[in-house]
Amino acid sequence: MATDNDDGTGHANGNGLIANSNGHTTNGDSRAPTSSHTGRTFKVDSPNVVYTDNVIKSKYTYRTTSVAQDSNGGLVATPKETVYDFKVQRRVGRVGMMLVGWGGNNGTTVTAGILANRRNLVWDTREGSRAANYYGSVVMASTIKLGTNSTTGKDVNVPFHNLLPMVHPNDLVVGGWDLSGMDLAAAMDRAAVLEPTLKNQIRKEMAQMKPLPSVYYPDFIAANQEDRADNVIPGSKASMAHVEQIRKDIRDFKAEHSLDKVVVQWTASTERYASIIPGVNDTAENLLNSIDAGHEEIAPSTIFAVASILENAPFINGSPQNTFVPGATELATQHSAFIGGDDFKSGQTKMKSALVDFLISAGIKLTSIASYNHLGNNDGKNLSSHDQFRSKEISKSNVVDDMVAANTVLYQEGEKPDHTVVIKYMPAVGDNKRALDEYYAEIFMGGHQTISLFNVCEDSLLAAPLIIDLVIVAEMMTRIQWKAHSASADTGSDGKKDEGYRGFHSVLSILSYMLKAPLTPPGTPVINALAKQRAAMTNIFRACVGLEPEADMGLEHKLF
């Protein structure tokens, strides 16, 4: 059990837990949340929204346009309305975040960042003092337009985090696994991401965090990672033992700290793609049988996904490999468990998904994208191996497909810009990735436009806030249910015995904004345009409190 340090702050116990400032593990119904939510909050005044102590219930009319072809080949657009009932459980509870790859650059950085924010730390740097923040987190550091001021007509914006009752990252209990048994203070030093003046303030807590042993199948990551693997679960691959061990780890973590739920994220090394083989990993049953048989094409990340699904812990894949083989997706659906992925969208690709959207929707014909980057961290070292690079090349290359396909004026069927992705490992630059991009486009009357970008960023300081956003949104989704509106719907009840509500589809495509290669329910479209991804996330949350999507029409400023 976590106990107070001599400096009066909480610290991690042997399982790598972070205690809050009063020495207890994080908030729950028996203790007030340790973190206050910043900025303005709001309440919706509408006959379609009911707040009770336990739930927020809303009736929402979803308006779309159905398009069909008439007998002359013309298109006919018909407005459609579907009415839904949403129910949000207001109690956040005690939330754990378990990271696979916890001892890596991202894992140590996000853990240190949560500690520093919880203690409101300030530290000296060459450029002056710096204070803990959650910059780069769309949930914690961005706002949404709530509406317009009833008297001035000006936009009123509120923190994204206040849109619904979301967990505060300061209250997360963090733990996880790593092939490397190094404690998190030493691993933080190995990562070489954070300033010594910050590291020294959290070193004691970090030193008491030790990753749990993990699943190691050497064939799936670069051979150059072998020297890290000194913290491995024993036993052969041929059994469910590894799945059962990870399931036990999740249960133990949850029970030891009285958690209401745990979200598991893969921020471990990029794996090679697994072959999709009928009879092996194409169905849930075949996948479980193949794991039991120790089939060589079962990846450690899929072992973690299966274990999380069976423990009903949302599992998010922050790396590009195809963890979610069809059998894993089917298993998640069978168990109504949440999964999401793939590959954190931290810098070069995030920029690309915004820039490509801007260029193509501006009618500029992008004809070539060259994306190069080099970096010197362990991720770069692992990616210097071809099979692991190939996984990353795929996730970084598909990000433009939906935007190109949507513009049939510029592009013929199947026509795409040239697109190349290059990643090189240059140890000297460490985590400070250098990304060089060139966008080449055709413009009016045979002209050309060339956009060159040089983007230096610290990879892990961009990825860590995404890990936080993913856990906050995934946890939020465990407390949102929906059903088709029925006139007899009892919107006044306290939400304890409502019939007919169910969760969103197991594949959380709402997470797309944070991910390069968004996983979507089988057969549904993949949206990569960054603005659309953000709008989908914010507007779904708005609907949960009965608010219309933000249309930016501004008619109140045009029609008067």
Ligand SMILES: NC(=O)c1ccc[n+]([C@@H]2O[C@H](COP(=O)([O-])OP(=O)(O)OC[C@H]3O[C@@H](n4cnc5c(N)ncnc54)[C@H](O)[C@@H]3O)[C@@H](O)[C@H]2O)c1
């Ligand atoms: N900006 C970013 O940093 C960024 C962006 C997108 C995706 N990613 C992906 O996130 C992952 C982590 O990035 P990083 O910079 O922290 O890399 P890292 O190499 O520093 O950390 C990965 C950690 O995973 C551990 N590991 C490897 N296989 C494991 C297993 N089977 N079980 C448990 N631990 C295992 C390693 O020991 C290492 O400590 C990589 O796959 C990377 O491609 C990172």
Ligand SMILES: O=P([O-])([O-])O[C@@H]1[C@@H](O)[C@H](O)[C@@H](O)[C@H](O)[C@@H]1O
């Ligand atoms: O998110 P992003 O900046 O496009 O992509 C990044 C790559 O450019 C980088 O080489 C890799 O190490 C990171 O894991 C990340 O995937």
